[in-house]
Amino acid sequence: MSTSRHLRSWVTCANDHPDFPLQNLPFGVFSREGGSARGGVAIGDFVFDLQVAYETGQFKGEARIAAEAARHGQLNAFFALGAVSRQALRHALLDLLSEGSAQRKELEILGDALLVPMSECRMHLPAQVGDYTDFYVGIHHATNVGKLFRPDSPLLPNYKYVPIAYHGRASTLRVSGTPVKRPNGQTLAPGAEVPSFGPSKRLDYELELGVWMGPGNDVGEPINIREAGQRIAGFCLLNDWSARDLQAWEYQPLGPFLSKSFATSLSPWVVTAEALAPFRCAQPQRPEGDPQPLEYLFDEQDQVEGALNIELEVLLLTAQMKARGIAPYRLALSNTLNMYWTVAQMVTHHSVNGCQLQAGDLFGTGTLSGPQTGQFGSLLEMTEGGKHPVELPGGETRTFLQSGDEVILKARCRKDGEVSIGFGECRGVIVG
Numbered sequence: 001m002s003t004s005r006h007l008r009s010w011v012t013c014a015n016d017h018p019d020f021p022l023q024n025l026p027f028g029v030f031s032r033e034g035g036s037a038r039g040g041v042a043i044g045d046f047v048f049d050l051q052v053a054y055e056t057g058q059f060k061g062e063a064r065i066a067a068e069a070a071r072h073g074q075l076n077a078f079f080a081l082g083a084v085s086r087q088a089l090r091h092a093l094l095d096l097l098s099e100g101s102a103q104r105k106e107l108e109i110l111g112d113a114l115l116v117p118m119s120e121c122r123m124h125l126p127a128q129v130g131d132y133t134d135f136y137v138g139i140h141h142a143t144n145v146g147k148l149f150r151p152d153s154p155l156l157p158n159y160k161y162v163p164i165a166y167h168g169r170a171s172t173l174r175v176s177g178t179p180v181k182r183p184n185g186q187t188l189a190p191g192a193e194v195p196s197f198g199p200s201k202r203l204d205y206e207l208e209l210g211v212w213m214g215p216g217n218d219v220g221e222p223i224n225i226r227e228a229g230q231r232i233a234g235f236c237l238l239n240d241w242s243a244r245d246l247q248a249w250e251y252q253p254l255g256p257f258l259s260k261s262f263a264t265s266l267s268p269w270v271v272t273a274e275a276l277a278p279f280r281c282a283q284p285q286r287p288e289g290d291p292q293p294l295e296y297l298f299d300e301q302d303q304v305e306g307a308l309n310i311e312l313e314v315l316l317l318t319a320q321m322k323a324r325g326i327a328p329y330r331l332a333l334s335n336t337l338n339m340y341w342t343v344a345q346m347v348t349h350h351s352v353n354g355c356q357l358q359a360g361d362l363f364g365t366g367t368l369s370g371p372q373t374g375q376f377g378s379l380l381e382m383t384e385g386g387k388h389p390v391e392l393p394g395g396e397t398r399t400f401l402q403s404g405d406e407v408i409l410k411a412r413c414r415k416d417g418e419v420s421i422g423f424g425e426c427r428g429v430i431v432g
Helices: 050-055 061-070 076-081 083-097 104-113 139-149 225-231 244-250 273-279 300-305 319-323 343-351
Strands: 027-031 038-043 046-049 115-117 122-124 132-135 165-167 173-175 184-187 196-199 207-213 232-239 264-266 311-317 329-335 362-364 406-413 421-431
Touching: 038 050, 046 050, 050 061, 061 076, 061 083, 076 083, 083 273, 104 115, 184 244, 207 311, 207 343, 225 232, 225 300, 225 343, 232 273, 232 343, 232 406, 232 421, 264 421, 273 406, 343 362
Parallel strands: 132 362, 173 264
Antiparallel strands: 027 038, 027 122, 038 046, 046 115, 132 165, 184 196, 207 232, 207 362, 232 264, 311 329, 311 406, 406 421
């Protein structure tokens, strides 16, 4: 069945749903109370249980092979199958869930055994993450942060030649809704000669897109730029929590360590490359005078359709706002078009030295700020390092995050003539 924008679902709440209409069908891992984790698909306000659908014989052929891999408590095996199997399962799901489905009556009889209300589900990380790499491809964020330390030369010379990244900590990746404990570490106070130890006083968020790896590569075998896009399983939202005072003391000469490794929050749903296909577009042209990417990083087709047009939003809900019934306050509205490098370029560069990438590996894009006020993806940029507090509804201000603050990330894909899809939320509240 076609993935036409005109399709409607017999799961009526999916029609015109802000995040999960029939055109989305993201994959995730969930559990019911007292049950084991298993694979599911978001459709409206429900989770379609892949385990139940598989056991009742709803899938055939290649789609059944993919469903067998996706029905378990981790999606690594499903990611490893690649695009052909993923597309087969997507088409089968569209057939099952569309208004004209031949199996509609059979599926409706299964009731809440098959379609579980999201409100009754606990979400888990979609995959076992072997490695997590955080990139730095948001050029406006890199420029804004660079200005704080190097006003005359905010971007170092390698930025426009190399997709900069560092190896993050996979063990502290957590699904949306998991509380974030304020980290301890060393900091150097202004004017001090020796550091002190204690809780971070400059806790921050970072607005990022998460990228889930599909089929990887063998050690020593780089992934060609023309194939790199096919190695991506899907996308999520990612909040790279950052302790700016720890970071300022520790980052030279080797970069982030304890300032980043304490927590990273992920939205639970993996939005597939197929669902995002209508929202692909040309990579924005580099400013005049910027260097052309080196040959191994350049592919004409990737430049034509390798970018994504995804609206990104950051909201803040303080404990006081919540107590007073004040709605979350929007801190920033940005877009993935602010990426200086495409996802395919990130994959290719990561593997060019022979580094092995594996299904379920996770990339962060780096903070995706826009060039203007109201588009900054971190408090570090918004407040210029704490110099200019953000004014919030109810009279509060913030330079950095306080205990009880909840950061909410959202994403939306919009295009004339297409059904809008979303990513769900990525939430985290600061404790301690």
